[in-house]
Amino acid sequence: MSDRSWASSIGVRKSMQANTGRDTKPELALRRAVHALGLRYYVNRRPIKAVRRTADLLFPRLKLAVFLDGCFWHGCPQHHTIAKTNTAFWSQKVATNRRRDVDTNERLTAAGWTVIRIWEHEATPDAAARIAAAVTAMRRGSSDE
Secondary structure, eight states, rough: OTTOSSSSHHHHHHHHOOSOOOOOOHHHHHHHHHHHOOOOOOEEEETTTSSSOOOEEEETTTTEEEEEOTTTTTTTTTTHHHHHHHHHHHHHHHHHHHHHHHHHHHHHHHTTTTEEEETTEEEHHHHHHHHHHHHHHHHOOOOOO
């Protein structure tokens, strides 16, 4: 492995490359729970086509975008841990993710979207109920659905 790699070892590199950008266990659990509440949604779609940001669950008619954020990757205030190796790299990576999350929220809100962010540590039934409550409230205020 070269000295320029972001990974501290071959094992770490393989482990990190195995991480997927979608269909993680928390995402699948949340999708199942939301679906079980009778809600239908799109998965891994851009709310705004011209902006390269993908929501985990998307309710386009309601303009509701749901993001499920990983505690490590997005710097959860309760559970984020500082990497023991390549500390500067990983803290920059998380800081960049957090800035992008704020920018995403601002762009979507400016375009009339509602954004719900859920931490991966949140109880799935609670997160699904929060989404369902938002959908219900938005449907009451909308003549579309």
